[in-house]
Amino acid sequence: MPITISLINLKGGVGKTTLTVALAEFMALQHDLKVLIIDLDPQTNATVSLMGEHEWKKQNIKGQTIVQLFRDYLENTHIFSAREAIVHNVSNIGGGITGLDLLPSSLDLIDIQDELIKIPTRGIFSQRPLTILGETLCEDINHYDIVLIDCPPNLGLITQNGLILSQYYLIPVIPDVLSTYGIPQIVARVKRLETETGVHIKPLGVIVNHFRKNSPLHTNQLHLLQLNAEKSGYHQVFSAIIPEATRAANAMDFTLPVRSLHDKYGYEVPFKPYQKLSEEVLSIVSP
Numbered sequence: 001m002p003i004t005i006s007l008i009n010l011k012g013g014v015g016k017t018t019l020t021v022a023l024a025e026f027m028a029l030q031h032d033l034k035v036l037i038i039d040l041d042p043q044t045n046a047t048v049s050l051m052g053e054h055e056w057k058k059q060n061i062k063g064q065t066i067v068q069l070f071r072d073y074l075e076n077t078h079i080f081s082a083r084e085a086i087v088h089n090v091s092n093i094g095g096g097i098t099g100l101d102l103l104p105s106s107l108d109l110i111d112i113q114d115e116l117i118k119i120p121t122r123g124i125f126s127q128r129p130l131t132i133l134g135e136t137l138c139e140d141i142n143h144y145d146i147v148l149i150d151c152p153p154n155l156g157l158i159t160q161n162g163l164i165l166s167q168y169y170l171i172p173v174i175p176d177v178l179s180t181y182g183i184p185q186i187v188a189r190v191k192r193l194e195t196e197t198g199v200h201i202k203p204l205g206v207i208v209n210h211f212r213k214n215s216p217l218h219t220n221q222l223h224l225l226q227l228n229a230e231k232s233g234y235h236q237v238f239s240a241i242i243p244e245a246t247r248a249a250n251a252m253d254f255t256l257p258v259r260s261l262h263d264k265y266g267y268e269v270p271f272k273p274y275q276k277l278s279e280e281v282l283s284i285v286s287p
């Protein structure tokens with residue numbers, strides 16, 4: 001059984017995708033782990049940054065993306081095949097990283113989300129389709145060490161499917177007032193999901209991203225986040241703090257071929273904080 005971790009925040013632009021991709025690359029290359037990324041966001045940013053737009057378009061035309069997995073549920077078909085949908089050895093590092101795979105997303109996931117919402121639930125939680133993802137993928141993900149799920153910026157049914165499959169979740173934030181505002185809501189919502197389904201989904205902590213050390217606001221918010229961690233139920237703030245760095249943003253461009261993690265992330269920033277973050281995460285989740 002793999003260790004599965006969802007990256008969630010109700011806010012977009014905080015670094016969910018950037019951190020999912022970086023953590024996956026560091027875990028695969030520096031820790032020799034077999035990693036699968038599941039892209040649950042219709043914005044397809046993780047997908048495009050890991051396999052490029054050209055390959056993704058081909059995959060999308062074939063219809064083998066996360067969309068078909070959910071569409072099969074809605075239309076009672078059996079078209080999705082994990083074997084065809086999972087793309088192997090993705091990333092622009094070295095032409096692809098052995099042991100880093102991707103279940104790609106598609107823009108059509110927006111429509112699927114709308115369709116899923118229309119399913120009548122009569123208010124009974126257990127009747128909501130929360131296990132579509134887990135039940136469809138079950139055996140196909142067993143041989144991975146780590147599964148990282150890049151969630152869309154909402155707590156809708158698709159995100160809930162990702163959470164139910166996860167033992168852990170991470171909350172990336174920008175340390176400003178708006179970006180940290182939704183944290184209590186995330187924690188409360190996951191707790192409710194746990195109570196109502198009996199599944200345990202533990203918070204690993206908050207990842208501070210886009211940090212500007214010269215900003216009094218950022219420093220103050222970081223302090224508050226650290227102070228409130230236990231009380232607010234998100235466990236901790238990772239000591240690896242990710243600074244705002246042009247290199248972190250540029251790294252998401254698949255069209256720039258790179259040879260190594262250093263080539264992609266430099267020697268200092270964001271390389272060192274990413275390396276530290278992946279070590280911190282693994283030190284908690286590794287058996």
Ligand SMILES: Nc1ncnc2c1ncn2[C@@H]1O[C@H](COP(=O)(O)OP(=O)(O)O)[C@@H](O)[C@H]1O
Nearest residue numbers: 012013014015016017018210243244245248249
């Ligand atoms: N540490 C960072 N420094 C500078 N830019 C960053 C950093 N992390 C992410 N970005 C950029 O910020 C934007 C939002 O990040 P992204 O990972 O797409 O957020 P999300 O998935 O939460 O919407 C992207 O353009 C990304 O390249």
Ligand SMILES: [Mg+2]
Nearest residue numbers: 016017041045
């Ligand atoms: Mg994203």
